[in-house]
Amino acid sequence: xxxxxxxxxxxxxxxxxxxxxxxxxxxxxxxxxxxxxxxRQLEGEDWPAPxxxxxxxxxxxxxxxxxxxxxxxxxxLDEAGRAITGKGVISYRxxxxxxxxxxxxxxxxxxxxxxxxxxxxxxVSGDGISxxxxxxxxxxxxxxxxxxxxxxxxxxxxxxxxxxxxxLLRVDLPQAVRANGGETKIAxxxxxxxxxxxVIGGRSGYECFTAKDEDGNCIFELSQWFPRLAVYSDYEGWxxxxxxxxxxxxxxxxxxxxxxxxxxDHVVSATGELxxxxxxxxxxxxxxxxxxxxxxxxxxxxxxxxxxxxxxxxATGEKTWVFKAKNVRDFGWATSRKFIWDAIGVRQEDPxxxxxxxMAMSFFxxxxxxxxxxxxxxxxxxxxxxxxxxxxxxxxxIAQSVNGPQGGMEYxxxxxxxGRPVKDKKTGALTYTDRAKNxxxxxxxxxxxxxxxxxxxxxxxRQWTWMxxxxxxxxxxxxxxxxxxxxPSRRGEPKxxxxxxxxxxxxPLMTQSDSLLQFGANGYAKPATAMVILRETVMGRExxxxxxxxxxxxxxxxxxxxxxxxxxxxxxxxxDLDWFWRGWFYTTDHVDIALDKVVQGRISNGDPEKDSxxxxxDRDKEPASLTVSRNSGQTVVERDxxxxxxxxxxxxxxxxxxxxxxxxxxxEELSPxxxxxxxxxxxxYRFTFSNLGGLVSPVILKLDFVEGPSETIRIPAEIWRKNAxxxxxxxxxxRQIKGAELDPMWETADAxxxxxxxxxxxxxxTLTFGKFPExxxxxxxxxxxxxxxxxxxxxATEKKPADVKKDAQ
Numbered sequence: 096x097x098x099x100x101x102x103x104x105x106x107x108x109x110x111x112x113x114x115x116x117x118x119x120x121x122x123x124x125x126x127x128x129x130x131x132x133x134x135r136q137l138e139g140e141d142w143p144a145p146x147x148x149x150x151x152x153x154x155x156x157x158x159x160x161x162x163x164x165x166x167x168x169x170x171x172l173d174e175a176g177r178a179i180t181g182k183g184v185i186s187y188r189x190x191x192x193x194x195x196x197x198x199x200x201x202x203x204x205x206x207x208x209x210x211x212x213x214x215x216x217x218x219v220s221g222d223g224i225s226x227x228x229x230x231x232x233x234x235x236x237x238x239x240x241x242x243x244x245x246x247x248x249x250x251x252x253x254x255x256x257x258x259x260x261x262x263l264l265r266v267d268l269p270q271a272v273r274a275n276g277g278e279t280k281i282a283x284x285x286x287x288x289x290x291x292x293x294v295i296g297g298r299s300g301y302e303c304f305t306a307k308d309e310d311g312n313c314i315f316e317l318s319q320w321f322p323r324l325a326v327y328s329d330y331e332g333w334x335x336x337x338x339x340x341x342x343x344x345x346x347x348x349x350x351x352x353x354x355x356x357x358x359x360d361h362v363v364s365a366t367g368e369l370x371x372x373x374x375x376x377x378x379x380x381x382x383x384x385x386x387x388x389x390x391x392x393x394x395x396x397x398x399x400x401x402x403x404x405x406x407x408x409x410a411t412g413e414k415t416w417v418f419k420a421k422n423v424r425d426f427g428w429a430t431s432r433k434f435i436w437d438a439i440g441v442r443q444e445d446p447x448x449x450x451x452x453x454m455a456m457s458f459f460x461x462x463x464x465x466x467x468x469x470x471x472x473x474x475x476x477x478x479x480x481x482x483x484x485x486x487x488x489x490x491x492x493i494a495q496s497v498n499g500p501q502g503g504m505e506y507x508x509x510x511x512x513x514g515r516p517v518k519d520k521k522t523g524a525l526t527y528t529d530r531a532k533n534x535x536x537x538x539x540x541x542x543x544x545x546x547x548x549x550x551x552x553x554x555x556x557r558q559w560t561w562m563x564x565x566x567x568x569x570x571x572x573x574x575x576x577x578x579x580x581x582x583p584s585r586r587g588e589p590k591x592x593x594x595x596x597x598x599x600x601x602x603p604l605m606t607q608s609d610s611l612l613q614f615g616a617n618g619y620a621k622p623a624t625a626m627v628i629l630r631e632t633v634m635g636r637e638x639x640x641x642x643x644x645x646x647x648x649x650x651x652x653x654x655x656x657x658x659x660x661x662x663x664x665x666x667x668x669x670x671d672l673d674w675f676w677r678g679w680f681y682t683t684d685h686v687d688i689a690l691d692k693v694v695q696g697r698i699s700n701g702d703p704e705k706d707s708x709x710x711x712x713d714r715d716k717e718p719a720s721l722t723v724s725r726n727s728g729q730t731v732v733e734r735d736x737x738x739x740x741x742x743x744x745x746x747x748x749x750x751x752x753x754x755x756x757x758x759x760x761x762x763e764e765l766s767p768x769x770x771x772x773x774x775x776x777x778x779x780y781r782f783t784f785s786n787l788g789g790l791v792s793p794v795i796l797k798l799d800f801v802e803g804p805s806e807t808i809r810i811p812a813e814i815w816r817k818n819a820x821x822x823x824x825x826x827x828x829x830r831q832i833k834g835a836e837l838d839p840m841w842e843t844a845d846a847x848x849x850x851x852x853x854x855x856x857x858x859x860x861t862l863t864f865g866k867f868p869e870x871x872x873x874x875x876x877x878x879x880x881x882x883x884x885x886x887x888x889x890x891a892t893e894k895k896p897a898d899v900k901k902d903a904q
Contacts, residue, residue, distance in 0.1 A: 132816075132819075133674050133677065133678065133791045133815060133816070133819045134671075134673065134674045134791075134813070134815075134816045135673070135677075136673050137676060137677060138151075138662075138673070142658045142661070142662075143330070143658060146329070147159075148329040149329070149330070149656070149658070149659055152662060152663070153646070153649070153658070153659045153661070153662030153663030153664075153666050153667075154649050154659070154663065155649065155650070159329075159653070160190040160191055160192070160329065161328070161347065161348070161653060161654055162188060162189060162190055162191065162324075162326070162347045163187075163188040163347065163348065164187055164347040164348070164349040165185070165186040165349040165351070166184075166185055166186075166321070166349060166350075166351045166352070166353070166426070167183055167184045167186075167351075168181060168182070168183035168321060168351070168352070168353045168354070168426075169181065169183065169353075169354045170182075170320070170321070170353070170354070170355055171355075171356040171357075171413075172315060172355070172356065172357045172361075172430060174313070174315075174357075174358055176288075177288060177289045177291075177301060178286060178287065178288050178289060179286060179287055179317065179320055180284075180285075180286040181284070181286070181320070182282070182284040183282070183283055183321060184250075184280055184282050185280065185281050185282075185283065185322075185324060186278065186279075186280050187272060187278065187279050187280070187281070187324060188276065188277075188278050189272040189273065189274060189275075189276070189277045189278070189279075189327075190275065190276060191274060191275075191327060191329070192274050192275060193274050193327075194271040194272065194273055194274050194277075195268075195271055196268060196271040197265050197266060197267045197268055198266045198268065198279075198324065198325075199263055199265055199266075199325040199327075199333045199335045200263070200265075200266065200322040200324055200325060201263065201264075201319075201322065201323045201324075201325055201338065201344065201346075202242045202244075202262050202263060202264050202322055203262055203319035203323075203338045203344070204240055204241050204287045205240075205241040205242055205259070205261060205262040205338075206241075206262055206297070206338050206339075206340055207240025207241055207290055207295060207297065208239060208240060208241035209235055211241070211261055211262065212261050212262075212337050212339060213262070213337075213338065213339045213340045214235070216339070227293075227294070230294050231294055231295060231296070234291070234295060235295075238288070239288075240287065240288055240290055240295070241287060242285050242287045242322065243285060243286050243287065244257065244283065244285050244322070245284040245285060245286065246282075246283070246284045247264075247266055247281060247282070247283050248281065248282045248283075249268075249279075249280070249281060249282075250279070250282070255267065255268065255269075255281060260337070261337045261338075262337045262338040263325070263335050263337060264322055285322060287320070289301050289315060289317070292316075292500035292501060293500060298318050298319065298501060298504045298511075299316045299317055299318040299319065299320070299427075299501060299504070299511070300315075300316060300500050300501065301315045301316070302314045302499055302500035304460075308523075310406040310407070310433070312406050312409075312431065312432055312433050313431065313433075314429065314430075314433060314434075314460060314498075314499040314500060315429060315430050315499075316427075316428075316429045316499045316500060316501050316504075316511045317427065317428050317429065317430075318425075318427045318506055318511070320427075320428075321426070323344075323346055323425065324346070324347055325345070326346060326555070326654065327347075330656060331555075331558075334555065336557055338557075339609045341560075341609055341611065341614060342557035342558070342560070342607070342608030342609045343556035343557060343560075343608070344425065344556055344557065345554075345556055345557055345558075345654075346425050346553070347424060348422050348423065348424050348553070348652055349422070349423070349424075350419070350422065350423075351366065351367060351418070351419065351420045351423060351426050352417075353365065353366075353417070353418050353419075353420075353426055353428075354415050354417045355415065355416045355418070355428060355430070356414070356415045356416075357413065357414065357415075357416065357430045358409065358412070358413060358414075358432065359410040359411075359412040359414040360405045360408075360410035361414070361430045361431060361432050361434075362397050362402075362430070362431065362434040362436055362458065363416040363428060363430045364428065364430075364434070364436075364456070364458040364495050364497050365416070365418045365427070365428035365429070365509060366418065366420050366423060366425070366426040366428065366506055366507045366508045367420030367423070367426070367508065368418065368419055368420070368492055369416065369417070369418055370417040370418060370419055371415075371416070371417045372384070374414065375414050375415075380397060380401075383395060383396050384396045387439055387440060387454070388440035388452060388454065389440055390439055390440065392439065393437040393438060393439045393455075393457070393468075393472040393473070394438060394439065395435065395436065395437050396436040396437065396438050396456075397435055397436035398435065399435050399464070402432070402433055402434060402435045402460070402461065405432040405433070406432060406433055406461075409432070410432075420491075420507065420508065422490075422652060423491075423550070424507060424550060424553055425506050425507055426506065426507070427504075427506030427507070427509045427511070428509070429458060429499055431458075431499070433460040433461070434458045434459065435458070435459055435460070435461065435464070435467075436456065436457070437456065437457050437468065437471075437472055438454055438455065438456040438457075438472065439454075439455050439456075439473075439476065440453070440455075441453045441454070441455050441475075441476045441479055441494075443479070443488050443489060444480075444483075445483060445487070445488035447488060448488035448489070449488070449490050450488075450489070450490070450491065450492045452492075453479060453489055453491070453492060453494055454492060454493045454494070455472050455475035455476045455479065455494050455495075456472065456475075456493065456494070456495045456496075457471035457475070457495065457497070458495065458496075458497045459471065459497070459498035460498065462515050462518075463498045463514070463515045463516075464516070464525075465516070465525075466514065466515065466527055466535055467498055467514075467535070470532065470535055470536050470539070471496045471498070471512070471535065471539055472496070474496070474535070474540055474543070474578075475494050475495075475496055475539060475543050477540070477574060477577070477578055478494075478539065478543045478544050478574055479494060479543075481570065481573060481574040481577055482544050482546075482547050482570050482574065485570055485573065485640065485643060485644065485647070486547055486552075486644060486647035486648070486651075487551075487647055487648050487651055489546070489547075490551065490651070491507065492508075493508045494508060494543055494546065495508060495509045495510065496510050496512050496539050496542070496543060497509060497510065497511050498512060498513070498514070498515070499511055499513075501513065502514075502538070503538045504542065505542045505543075505545030505546070505550065506550070507546065507550045508546065510539070510542030511542070512535070512538045512542055513538065514531060514535035515527075515531075516531070517531070530583075533582060533583055536575070536578060536582075537571065537582075537584070537585070540571050540575060540578075541568065541571045544567050544570055544571055544574070545563065545567055547570070547647070548562070548563045548566045548567045548570075549562070549563035551651050552646075552647055552650050552651055552655060553650075553652065553653060553654050553655075554654070554655055554656075555654065555656070556608065557608055558608065559605065559607075559608070559656075559657055560608040560611060560614075560617070560618035561604045561618055561621075561680075562655070562657060562660065564618045564619045564622075565604070565618060565619060565621070565622025565623050565625075565626070566626065568587065568619045568622070568623035569587065569622070569623040569627060571584075571587075571623075572584050572586060572587025572588075572623055572627065573587075575587075585620075586620040587624060587627050588624070588627070588841075589624055589627065589628055589841060589842055589843060590841045590844070591620070591624070592616070592620055592621055592844050593844055593845070595613060595617075595620065596621070596685035596686070596788075596844060596846060597685050597788075600612045600613060601613055601616070601617060601683050602617065602683065603680060603681050603682055603683055604617060604621060604625075604679065604680040605657065605680050605681055621679070622679075622680075624844060625675075625679045625680075628844065629664075629672075630643075631842060632793055632795070632809075632842050632843060633670070633672070633793060633812070634668055634670055634672075638669070638670060639664075639668070641667060641668065642663060642664045642665075642667035642668040643664070645663055645667040646659070646660055646663040646667070649663060661676050674791055674812055675812070678789075678790040678792075679790070682789070684788055684789035684790035685789065685790055685844070685846050686788050686790045686792045686843050686844050686845050687786070687787040687788030687845060687846040687847050688785070688787070688788070688792060688794060688837055688838070688843075688845060688850075688851070689784065689837075689847070689850035689851070690782065690784060690796075690835060690836075690837050690850065690851060690853045691783045691784065691821075691850075692781075692782070692858065693780060693781070693782055693783075693835055693853055693855070693857045693858065694781040694783075694858045694859075694860050695778050695779075695780055695832070695857045695858065695859050695860065696778065696779035696780065696781060696859075696860045696861070696862040697709065697776075697778065697779070697859070697860070697862065698773065698775050698776070698777075698779065698861075698862055699773075699861050699862060699863040700773050700774060701758050701761060701762050703750045703754045703755055703758050704750055704755075706861065707748040707749075708748075710748055710861065711748045713861075714748075741879060751876040753876040753878065754876050776829070777827050777828060777829045778827070778828055778829065778830070778831065778832070779825060779826075779827055779862055780825065780826045780827070780857075781824070781825050781826075782796065782823065782824050782825075782826065783821065783822070783823045784814075784822055784823075784824065785820065786815060786819055786820055786821070787847070788845075788846055791815040792812055792845075793809060793810060793811055793812045793843065794809075794810040794812075794814060794824070794837065795808075795809055795810075795838045795839065795840070795842065796808045796809075796810060796835060796836075796837060797835065797836045797839040798826070798828075798835055799832070799833050799834040799835070799836075800828075800831060800832055801830070801831040801833050802830065802831070803830060807839065834852075834853065834854075835852075835853040836851055837850075837851035837852075838851055
């Protein structure tokens with residue numbers, strides 16, 4: 096009874112809270128006018144509520160937790176059979192507040208099963224087909240990938256019940272893993288056929304050099320090669336969404352001990368530090384590796400000559416390479432007898448660095464020379480410096496780049512990168528293009544940079560692609576520009592995202608990864624450009640860099656969400672960015688601000704003579720009526736004197752004596768402050784801007800003057816807070832403006848440059864005070880009275896039109 100009563104009482108409280116929340120949401124709903132609040136706060140509406148696990152400032156809460164998973168693995172490469180067999184023991188520590196009766200593991204190789212969700216839901220478009228599409232379709236008819244799970248056992252060797260669900264494996268436990276520190280171990284044996292990358296695609300695989308003039312050897316790159324524990328988090332529970340090829344991997348941190356058995360003439364690159372160099376490297380190679388730590392240029396550990404000798408004969412024996420890695424979320428490796436290996440030690444400037452010296456190393460075949468000798472390892476070293484400047488000291492002892500079949504893929508301490516010179520089919524001469532060189536540098540920066548995002552700042556790639564690809568592409572852009580100021584970066588410059596921003600086939604950045612359209616533009620280019628604009632235009636470098644580093648350090652080796660990033664950037668900088676997140680991340684709006692009108696306002700100083708002269712001068716600048724100029728004959732007023740009155744006989748700019756007296760009296764009544772204000776002779780320019788793209792943005796306005804230098808004014812985005820469609824903004828200056836331009840440095844991704852330059856005439860306007868209205872009844876001001884049967888005429892004491900015109904001249 097007590098439990099039931101409490102249950103209903105709690106339910107009532109929850110219902111009341113939800114009702115109140117609904118009422119609050121309704122209270123800010125706009126119903127009376129077409130007003131759209133682009134600055135409405137996301138907190139409390141669109142973002143999840145803060146908790147003990149993730150606080151309102153965007154930092155891990157005081158009760159934050161995450162799981163720990165350690166792996167002890169042995170695996171063997173069957174080079175001839177193109178297959179991997181492996182076994183391992185997984186140690187799982189449950190730090191969550193929940194008992195876990197089962198574990199979920201990722202079987203991403205199952206993506207290549209014929210009946211996988213990924214393979215079965217592939218679509219095609221158009222009427223054409225490529226030769227590679229044909230080869231791939233035929234390969235799947237004769238070959239099938241995916242894991243074979245031989246066994247799953249507990250620590251005592253007893254079989255455990257398991258269920259394969261597409262690319263996922265659920266292991267049911269005889270007893271739940273207890274909350275708050277409970278532990279369990281499971282042992283798994285598995286195997287799978289390695290994919291041929293150029294035929295099947297994917298993120299790993301093999302490449303064989305089997306042309307008639309090639310050596311017949313292969314390069315193997317292995318990733319997603321063992322069953323890996325899925326994440327169990329405070330915000331989602333088990334992250335057990337099937338792998339559909341695009342949304343990448345969310346994993347737990349842990350320690351790895353991995354033994355890899357390969358042909359004895361192979362060279363292996365892998366996550367972690369090599370534990371048995373004396374067993375797998377020659378004395379000369381170990382000596383060169385030691386010397387590379389203090390070298391000023393990369394040193395060959397395995398020389399081109401040694402690799403060439405290994406290519407000529409295939410060894411029949413095997414060697415086991417042993418690696419250990421601490422606090423990593425994954426493990427990748429590559430192996431081949433073709434590998435040349437170079438290395439250099441990179442000193443970290445941060446005195447807090449766990450590894451003051453990091454070994455930057457590259458592994459590549461002779462076909463990748465001389466590009467890779469010249470640029471790969473140096474690009475690694477450059478990446479570590481730039482990324483660490485923006486975030487934290489690189490926390491691992493090794494960073495590697497491997498050339499093979501995969502064009503670009505990342506794992507802790509190791510990246511698979513493409514890019515080679517081109518060999519002429521007739522002459523055999525090697526050449527490379529500028530694009531190939533820059534492509535290699537860029538891909539090495541990007542993939543090695545992924546060590547920071549998401550290998551260390553461990554976001555959920557399958558849910559939010561931009562959190563790792565976008566932030567990493569932003570830092571890649573920064574690193575490229577520090578490599579060479581003229582580096583042709585593909586992504587990052589605001590002008591380069593415009594075409595995508597106005598396209599129809601797009602979805603907001605917050606869309607789940609598998610549903611993204613234009614994956615590269617959405618997941619990489621748009622968020623990277625958003626960060627550039629945030630840094631250079633919205634926040635400024637000092638505030639942005641401070642906040643970005645705060646986020647990176649708060650969430651290193653943890654699982655951040657977008658809301659942790661958004662909150663940290665605001666909390667650390669003191670800048671309200673809800674409008675920015677809403678526009679760039681939650682909508683598909685684009686930036687298109689038009690400069691519609693410029694008015695040059697002058698203050699009416701209360702002197703009717705001067706005001707009259709100003710109005711006359713403005714009128715005289717206007718062209719005569721085209722209709723009047725083409726009419727012939729007299730008008731009625733010209734023909735009939737009786738139609739003429741005071742208004743036809745006097746100049747419209749006539750200043751009467753009464754108007755002079757009123758102005759004099761008004762000036763005498765002014766306070767000294769008001770008199771000083773009325774005497775201001777500056778120009779009050781008024782600019783009308785329209786937001787045509789929907790995405791609110793700072794307004795960058797460049798002004799050119801008749802005399803003196805130009806001036807650029809940076810108006811914050813909050814100018815749009817009362818009206819997100821059109822605003823008028825005022826600028827005061829004694830100088831005469833001759834032209835105006837929006838976004839002169841192309842820094843806001845404005846989609847239409849055609850409406851950014853104001854080429855029209857600047858409209859003059861006299862700005863009057865409510866205190867001193869201009870007399871509108873000139874007849875009354877002239878003390879005239881209308882007599883019955885006659886029109887009023889001008890007294891002899893007043894100036895005639897000719898005199899007024901003469902005075903004005």
